[in-house]
Amino acid sequence: MNCYNDFITQFWWFIPLIVILAIWDTVWKLLGLWKSARNNELIWFILIAFLNTLGILPIIYILLRKNKPEKPEV
Numbered sequence: 001m002n003c004y005n006d007f008i009t010q011f012w013w014f015i016p017l018i019v020i021l022a023i024w025d026t027v028w029k030l031l032g033l034w035k036s037a038r039n040n041e042l043i044w045f046i047l048i049a050f051l052n053t054l055g056i057l058p059i060i061y062i063l064l065r066k067n068k069p070e071k072p073e074v
Contacts (some may be wrong), residue, residue, distance in 0.1 A: 032058020
């Protein structure tokens with residue numbers, strides 16, 4: 001138990017960092033999934049859903065697709 005207490009004492013910043021990164025990842029992932037679904041882009045949706053790492057893939061998608069208009073709703 002002493003080892004655990006030493007870890008918490010030295011790395012108290014680690015848990016908030018993990019929480020912040022998880023929130024960052026979730027926001028970008030949901031935004032990328034939403035935009036790819038709205039544009040009926042199944043490949044991007046699958047890639048974002050299964051191959052996401054810290055929001056990098058949805059950020060790339062959003063940046064690459066930012067100038068293309070969304071498909072109108074039918």
